Amino acid sequence: MTHFVMTAGTWLGAGAWDEVAAELRAAGDDAHPVTLSGLAEKQGVPAGLETHVRDVVDAVERLGLRDVVLVGHSYSGIPVGQAAERIGDRLRRVVFVDANVPVDGESFLSGWPSDHVRESIAAHDGFWPPLTADDYAGQGLTDEQIRRIVEGSPHPGATLTEPATLSRSLGDLPATYIKCLLDGDEPMPAVAELLKSERWELVEMDTGHWPMFSQPRELARILRESAGRG
Template structure:
């Protein structure tokens, strides 16, 4: 049995992994979707980036997990990778799904034209408002899947997006599968490229959009299981 801790990206909670978790459990594995502080059922809990890192580390400790696979999607690649450093030999592998990666001294909003996001955070009491339905066009999602995301999304704590990461080691040293969703761009973001050049990272491509837990849950679950098994 493999223990998966599943962390979704901005605006989403543990609920986003319902279908993937069901597939993993049906195959005999252990799935623990995690909602980060300030989101979904944890709305109202103050959160910065360090809070989200602790959320992941504490979940692994609370459950007493060893040989764990940490899965981070989109924004959550940053706290997941920082947590992976901290759990040490409890980690089997990290899987980053179309995800950001931490760069020491930089934030989620560093390195790209993030002015509109910063303005939105300032205009919404420190929270990044969820996307509208039209923003999900071209991402391989059905109308029903888009409605599910939009209806379940909650504002994302802005502090987690602007606080700089403090990287202790190098993510390149962690055994990692990076899943690139091709409808969201052919190549991983620039910060990922040097990590993939090392011998501990592998690249897997999915012919779908940025939210494969909704658009291709069965395929994503298979990739997670194969990554955990080293295939």
């Protein structure tokens, strides 16, 4: 049995994985969606980036899991990438779902035009509020799926501005990167560099940035296939 430990991107908690987790369990695997501190049912819990890294590591250690596939979507690729190198031989593979990847000394907001995000965080008492429904057009989502995202939690701003810390190259870890093509054809430069590693593979999905909503069955299939390459 493979143990999948999954975290979603900004504004979302463990509930974002409900459909994917059901598919994985039906196939005989174990799924552990994780809500990061400060989000969903954990709103009000103070959180920086290191808190989110510990959330992932603690889930693995608390449950006594081995043969673990860590799954990080969007923002959460940054804490998941750091957690992957900390759990040692418990790790089977790490899967980045249309995700940012940690770069030592850089934050989620580094390397792209993000002044509007910093301004929004400053204007909302240190939190980045969910975007409006119009911002999710063209991503393969139904109105109900968009509502689930828009009604998410304001995201703790410190987790987006604090730098990542890595002790080695992520290219040393066994990894799958899932690129969602409705969100752009090419991986970001940091990802493209890591994909040069023989331990990394690229998988494409013909959907938008939130495949756990738009194509949960297909995403679950890809996760299981990736685990088999561990």
